[in-house]
Amino acid sequence: MTYRLLGSLTSPYVRRFRMYMADIPYELEIVNYLETDQDARLSSVNPIKRIPVLLIDGKPLWESRMIVQYLQRTHDKQPFTMDEENIVSAIDALQDLLIQSFLLQRSGHPIDRQNGFFVRTADRQRLILSYLEQQVSAGLLTRWDYPAMALYATLDWSLFRSQLTPTQLGPVLLQFVKESASQRLAAETDPRLA
Ligand SMILES: N[C@@H](CCC(=O)N[C@@H](CS)C(=O)NCC(=O)O)C(=O)O
Numbered sequence: 001m002t003y004r005l006l007g008s009l010t011s012p013y014v015r016r017f018r019m020y021m022a023d024i025p026y027e028l029e030i031v032n033y034l035e036t037d038q039d040a041r042l043s044s045v046n047p048i049k050r051i052p053v054l055l056i057d058g059k060p061l062w063e064s065r066m067i068v069q070y071l072q073r074t075h076d077k078q079p080f081t082m083d084e085e086n087i088v089s090a091i092d093a094l095q096d097l098l099i100q101s102f103l104l105q106r107s108g109h110p111i112d113r114q115n116g117f118f119v120r121t122a123d124r125q126r127l128i129l130s131y132l133e134q135q136v137s138a139g140l141l142t143r144w145d146y147p148a149m150a151l152y153a154t155l156d157w158s159l160f161r162s163q164l165t166p167t168q169l170g171p172v173l174l175q176f177v178k179e180s181a182s183q184r185l186a187a188e189t190d191p192r193l194a
Contacts, residue, residue: 004055006031009194012157014052019149019185094128095154098163152180
């Protein structure tokens with residue numbers, strides 16, 4: 001079985017796998033979808049045009065939830081508990097809304113905070129952060145496994161890309177980021193090094 005992970009060095013979704021696949025040999029193929037030729041490469045393997053993509057013996061598997069489930073099954077890694085399924089879904093939802101707002105900002109699209117869509121998005125963001133804070137406080141993310149890696153990659157990216165402020169994260173999530181940053185692969189995959 002050969003693995004090739006397609007992604008960028010700044011993507012928080014890709015970073016999860018660069019940490020999670022610590023004990024699984026793979027090659028990293030840098031795909032920066034903002035470059036036309038690399039975006040064409042991405043489109044040729046994933047019609048959704050999103051990273052990460054895992055090429056398994058040359059065959060593409062996309063969507064991080066599918067990739068992690070495949071790796072859990074194939075490499076005898078611990079499957080998610082029901083709490084962890086919810087935690088990962090909440091992290092994914094937070095990550096998605098932060099990426100959408102980053103892409104809107106980057107393309108110069110105005111964000112009207114009175115508009116119903118953005119009001120609902122801001123409410124979702126606030127509720128998810130509060131839920132994740134509760135899960136961390138309850139000790140559900142103490143194990144350095146995919147859920148903790150995903151949360152760390154998302155929160156650290158949100159600070160790196162100025163999509164959330166330390167005040168919005170609050171002391172519990174900030175402490176979680178600080179403690180996770182001491183993991184070897186967390187340091188090695190820091191997007192600020194890209
Ligand atoms: N649902 C996807 C989301 C992945 C995703 O949003 N990746 C971002 C980079 S971090 C991306 O490829 N964005 C390109 C785009 O949205 O056009 C997953 O879980 O893998």
